[in-house]
Amino acid sequence: MTNILETRGVTKQFGGLTAVNDVNFNVRQGSITSLIGPNGAGKTTFFNMITGLYVPTAGSIVFSGRSLVGLKPHDVTAAGIGRTFQNIRLFANMTAVENVMVGMHTRMRAGVLGILANVVGVRREEADSRQKAHELLDYVGLDASRADDVSKNLPYGDQRRLEIARALATDPQLLLLDEPTAGMNPQETAELTQLIRRIRDERGITILLIEHDMKLVMDISEAITVLDRGTKIAEGLPSDIRSNEQVIEAYLGRGAAAMAQKQTQQGGA
Amino acid sequence: MNTRIRSSLIGGLFGFAIALISGGFAGILAGLVAGLINGFSVPQAEPLNNRAGAVRQGLVASLIASVLTILGIVIRSVLIDPVIGTPLNITSLLISIIGALILGIPVCVIMCVIRTEPPARERIGLAIVIGIVLVTYPWLDQFLNLRFMNEVIPVLVFILMALGLNIVVGYAGLLDLGYAAFFAIGAYAAGMVSSPHFGISWSFWLAIWVAAAVAALFGLILGSPTLPLRGDYLAIVTLGFGEIVPIAIKNLDKVTINIWNYPLLVDFDFTGGTKGINPINRPWLPVIGEFSPSTPIPWYFLILGIMLISIFFISRLRNSRLGRAWTALREDELAAGAMGINTVNVKLLAFAIGATVSGLAGAFYGSYISAIFPESFRFDVSVMLLCMVILGGLGNMSGVILGGIIIQFADRLFLPQFSTVVQKLIVASGNESLREVNFASDFRLLLFGLTLVLMMILRPQGLVPSGRAARVMPPVKVEVPHD
Numbered sequence: 095m096t097n098i099l100e101t102r103g104v105t106k107q108f109g110g111l112t113a114v115n116d117v118n119f120n121v122r123q124g125s126i127t128s129l130i131g132p133n134g135a136g137k138t139t140f141f142n143m144i145t146g147l148y149v150p151t152a153g154s155i156v157f158s159g160r161s162l163v164g165l166k167p168h169d170v171t172a173a174g175i176g177r178t179f180q181n182i183r184l185f186a187n188m189t190a191v192e193n194v195m196v197g198m199h200t201r202m203r204a205g206v207l208g209i210l211a212n213v214v215g216v217r218r219e220e221a222d223s224r225q226k227a228h229e230l231l232d233y234v235g236l237d238a239s240r241a242d243d244v245s246k247n248l249p250y251g252d253q254r255r256l257e258i259a260r261a262l263a264t265d266p267q268l269l270l271l272d273e274p275t276a277g278m279n280p281q282e283t284a285e286l287t288q289l290i291r292r293i294r295d296e297r298g299i300t301i302l303l304i305e306h307d308m309k310l311v312m313d314i315s316e317a318i319t320v321l322d323r324g325t326k327i328a329e330g331l332p333s334d335i336r337s338n339e340q341v342i343e344a345y346l347g348r349g350a351a352a353m354a355q356k357q358t359q360q361g362g363a
Numbered sequence: 364m365n366t367r368i369r370s371s372l373i374g375g376l377f378g379f380a381i382a383l384i385s386g387g388f389a390g391i392l393a394g395l396v397a398g399l400i401n402g403f404s405v406p407q408a409e410p411l412n413n414r415a416g417a418v419r420q421g422l423v424a425s426l427i428a429s430v431l432t433i434l435g436i437v438i439r440s441v442l443i444d445p446v447i448g449t450p451l452n453i454t455s456l457l458i459s460i461i462g463a464l465i466l467g468i469p470v471c472v473i474m475c476v477i478r479t480e481p482p483a484r485e486r487i488g489l490a491i492v493i494g495i496v497l498v499t500y501p502w503l504d505q506f507l508n509l510r511f512m513n514e515v516i517p518v519l520v521f522i523l524m525a526l527g528l529n530i531v532v533g534y535a536g537l538l539d540l541g542y543a544a545f546f547a548i549g550a551y552a553a554g555m556v557s558s559p560h561f562g563i564s565w566s567f568w569l570a571i572w573v574a575a576a577v578a579a580l581f582g583l584i585l586g587s588p589t590l591p592l593r594g595d596y597l598a599i600v601t602l603g604f605g606e607i608v609p610i611a612i613k614n615l616d617k618v619t620i621n622i623w624n625y626p627l628l629v630d631f632d633f634t635g636g637t638k639g640i641n642p643i644n645r646p647w648l649p650v651i652g653e654f655s656p657s658t659p660i661p662w663y664f665l666i667l668g669i670m671l672i673s674i675f676f677i678s679r680l681r682n683s684r685l686g687r688a689w690t691a692l693r694e695d696e697l698a699a700g701a702m703g704i705n706t707v708n709v710k711l712l713a714f715a716i717g718a719t720v721s722g723l724a725g726a727f728y729g730s731y732i733s734a735i736f737p738e739s740f741r742f743d744v745s746v747m748l749l750c751m752v753i754l755g756g757l758g759n760m761s762g763v764i765l766g767g768i769i770i771q772f773a774d775r776l777f778l779p780q781f782s783t784v785v786q787k788l789i790v791a792s793g794n795e796s797l798r799e800v801n802f803a804s805d806f807r808l809l810l811f812g813l814t815l816v817l818m819m820i821l822r823p824q825g826l827v828p829s830g831r832a833a834r835v836m837p838p839v840k841v842e843v844p845h846d
């Protein structure tokens with residue numbers, strides 16, 4: 095299978111701090127891949143480099159055979175990468191539908207003159223986009239009666255869903271989700287897990303997920319990469335990661351792996 | 364306090380103030396204004412159930428407003444006029460009162476009824492009422508001998524500019540403190556091609572397009588260095604441009620350019636310096652002929668037309684891919700970029716289109732006063748425009764128009780008249796020490812500043828907040844089953 099995204103030696107330094115250090119990383123086309131690691135490991139920084147918000151200090155990022163380094167965020171979006179944010183960044187005073195329609199910006203063609211003349215093409219595109227935005231809201235499970243609500247007035251869970259709808263509106267081949275279930279209750283988390291699966295299965299969109307909820311990660315991922323203090327310390331199948339000593343140590347501190355091992359042995363005896 | 368009573372009090376207070384300050388038959392106009400404002404705000408306060416209810420409510424509301432307006436008329440004619448040298452005239456007092464009632468009450472009731480219609484019909488109704496008022500105003504002005512027309516025209520010019528500034532500040536969220544520069548650039552561009560200055564004497568109808576294009580170009584040129592800047596930094600740089608442009612215009616009257624000792628230009632008079640450019644061609648139309656400075660009506664309809672066309676096109680932009688991109692940029696620039704918006708292009712378009720509107724205003728203004736000087740476009744113009752936009756409600760055209768009307772009328776009619784009345788009262792009372800105080804010019808900037816600060820504290824979203832929030836409670840229609 096081909097890789098939709100490949101990074102080689104990606105590094106990001108903020109002054110003296112190395113937030114991401116020499117990371118080689120692949121995402122297979124059509125997979126659900128997770129990026130995990132303790133707080134401050136550099137996961138969000140890594141996303142920001144892929145999406146053009148940060149320029150890597152060193153290394154290469156290749157998406158579908160095309161280098162992304164140096165591209166502006168909107169070019170990356172146009173190339174086919176959509177994303178959500180760890181701290182929700184909706185357009186607070188725009189309605190849900192408008193938020194989604196903003197996501198379609200790169201896929202729309204209307205120019206100033208066409209808009210001023212209100213030509214048929216522009217009118218049709220506008221109507222189609224609105225229609226599609228409503229469909230996307232429905233797809234992520236936002237109630238139709240909420241479509242014209244200003245996004246800041248939506249309940250928290252709906253805001254998370256709306257962010258996903260907005261990212262889907264950019265028509266991505268690769269969707270980056272930064273802690274999509276943060277702050278959700280177990281039922282909402284379960285629904286969102288379903289949604290992520292459906293996005294991959296029904297729309298064929300490759301998914302790269304940052305997540306702290308281990309149950310979700312182990313449940314849904316086909317490959318997992320672990321970052322700790324900017325460095326990749328492990329990658330593999332969920333079953334490999336679950337028992338990886340370095341990963342357990344990164345999460346629970348030094349000596350924890352040995353203890354965990356002992357416990358399993360005692361439990362087994 | 365009951366919102367219904369409060370909204371009629373607001374309408375009434377406007378009527379009261381206009382009648383009190385302006386005197387004469389302005390009381391009749393005061394009644395009309397009170398009725399309009401009243402009708403605008405009443406049903407928004409409370410949903411109505413039916414047309415009869417709306418009529419009743421309109422009558423109650425206009426009763427309160429009329430009492431206040433009449434009070435203003437009476438105080439003016441009975442208490443103030445005799446002191447400042449106009450003897451009390453019972454006939455004109457009665458005419459004023461009756462006129463105010465005849466215009467005010469029906470307008471208020473009609474507005475109330477319109478505002479309970481479903482949104483589509485409501486919009487048409489409002490457009491018709493506003494249209495009738497705008498079209499008939501010049502004759503009302505003449506008939507009542509108000510002589511406000513020469514002020515109404517510049518008011519419309521400024522409102523047009525505020526609508527342009529609203530694109531930049533309200534839609535795209537770019538705080539531009541030097542917007543008057545584009546007004547100057549438009550006025551000069553039009554002036555240069557339609558005056559004896561360069562011997563190019565194109566018609567106004569051509570020059571106004573030149574002005575729009577040159578202003579748009581300068582919007583791009585002055586906008587591009589500000590692209591990486593946000594918030595305060597953007598404000599400071601644009602403030603600088605706003606100061607530089609008039610100074611440059613003032614000093615570009617003796618341009619000398621030598622290329623390798625070859626004098627390309629020697630003392631070339633580019634802008635006319637402090638003398639400005641004078642005279643500038645006036646528009647010419649078949650039936651009307653050349654517009655004349657002494658008949659304001661054609662000018663009034665010309666600027667009104669430019670304004671309506673601008674509003675029409677701005678609202679198309681507003682509800683488009685580009686308009687959404689502007690709002691997204693204002694709300695969260697980083698997220699806007701990540702959602703595929705080319706923030707550089709979108710910002711430049713906001714600057715350019717905003718500047719175009721101002722360029723149109725500049726071309727009209729130059730032709731209207733038939734002369735332009737660098738001093739007409741200073742910082743206080745930019746500040747006043749910003750006041751208009753913020754008072755009415757950032758990002759909302761009807762709010763901006765309302766804010767513009769209030770600030771401009773306060774500045775051009777209300778304050779000077781207030782000042783005259785106070786002056787006359789002071790003279791009548793024989794108090795010498797206050798004689799030199801000119802309330803209009805001395806307190807102008809103070810009032811703008813105060814308006815800005817108060818609005819930021821009390822109602823940062825403006826008088827008419829933008830978006831759907833403005834209409835939290837749609838009027839409810841109750842279907843009565845007949846059986």
Ligand SMILES: Nc1ncnc2c1ncn2[C@@H]1O[C@H](COP(=O)(O)OP(=O)(O)OP(=O)(O)O)[C@@H](O)[C@H]1O
Nearest residue numbers: 108111113131132133134135136137138139140180
């Ligand atoms: N713009 C920045 N300037 C300076 N330091 C930064 C910047 N962005 C991130 N960092 C630092 O880089 C490190 C990695 O941060 P990052 O946000 O990528 O971690 P994370 O893995 O996403 O953590 P979390 O799970 O808490 O979201 C942190 O130490 C952070 O303080």
Ligand SMILES: [Mg+2]
Nearest residue numbers: 137138139180
């Ligand atoms: Mg993070």
